[in-house]
Amino acid sequence: MLTDEKIMLNVARGELQQLSVLFDRYKGPIYSFFYRTSRNQMLSEDLTQNVFEKIIKYKHTYKDDTSFKAWIFRIARNVNHDDFRKNKLKLNRNVEISELNIAESNLEATEEKREREHLLYCAIDRLEPLDKETLLLAKIEKMKYADVAKVQGCTESAVKVRVFRAIKKLKEHYYTLDH
């Protein structure tokens, strides 16, 4: 199987059709990143499309020693920030998790599991934006700390500090909401 990086290099050289493969691999994670931040399906789809439009526009800036995952999430982060600035939306929107957006495979989850999921996202919503973003990338999207550091433009150590801080706060919120 071709790596993301190799495919992106082909795209950068003009093989635009191959972007379809990367779209297939990353539409879910990128949409998920926006959706878990905004809880807004339409907005998240618009922003996901925006990310791929930017990839087409700035494909020539991709360097062959760059992790594609870190690169695309960095674009997603910038798109998210631009949207926030333009619309002056608060990142913590008090919107319930849409049942419609949960993948079909999860429809059979137990009620208790669903409540736990709901609780987790309510607790994440209460975090500061940077802590929230760090947790979403590192724990929900399972990105390596080195890649999160590239996305956030900081050191890996700084990411570890943020993760520790965010998890402590998350636990407080999680069990406060639970009682």
Added chain:
Amino acid sequence: MNWEEKIISFFENELDAQEILDLQEAVRMNEDLSKMMDEYTQLYESFDNAPQVEPSAKLQSRFDDVLANAVKEKSSKAMVFNLNGFTKVAAAAVLIMVGVFVGKEYSSRQDLNDLNDQMADMRYDMKSLINDESSTARIQAVSLAHNTQDPDSDMINILIETMADDKSSNVRLAAVKSLEKHMQKDFVRVELITALNNEKDPAVLIEIIQQLSRFKDKEALEPLDKLTKDVELYKFVRDEAHLGIIQITST
């Protein structure tokens, strides 16, 4: 580091063996720590059990449109460049040919070691993916063939069938580009010439014209002439066909 930080470090795999033993002992002896350990266990489990969220099918079709437009725009820009004069056309053609040659050489060298080992897997993957409903999967199948050092005739035939019959213009375009590596084979050029008569998508048509022109295949002259007179085609496609004729007949 306090006990809470040690518990988080445990879940982050930051503790050595002795520290883990110390923590386990402390948790066993202290009820509050035990409760805290349970709470963090549940929290970390909830990360692993986070549900997948999926975009709607509309996102896929919107992306397909964006990509199709980008591909067409790229073809149109190349066309505008070509129309600025014969000198530029010649220079551009040379640059493209050199670029393709250098690109092929670079790509071939880089891929050789990896692909020899993966050849069998790639053939299998290609045959599975090419029948997938998703155009993305079918493009992936074409990419596999494109990156295979020495594809067998089965793989080339699949590329030809894809070029001729696939419902997605993006997939057909990818197949045409992949076939360029096999232009020295007569039957490939015959199929490309046949496609000249049948293909309706401008981006795909332009790619076929350019490939046959670069190869100076005189068998393409008659269908190209037919294209220059087809008023149902975009003007830039007719112009490309005209340039193709010039390129093929020039010495």
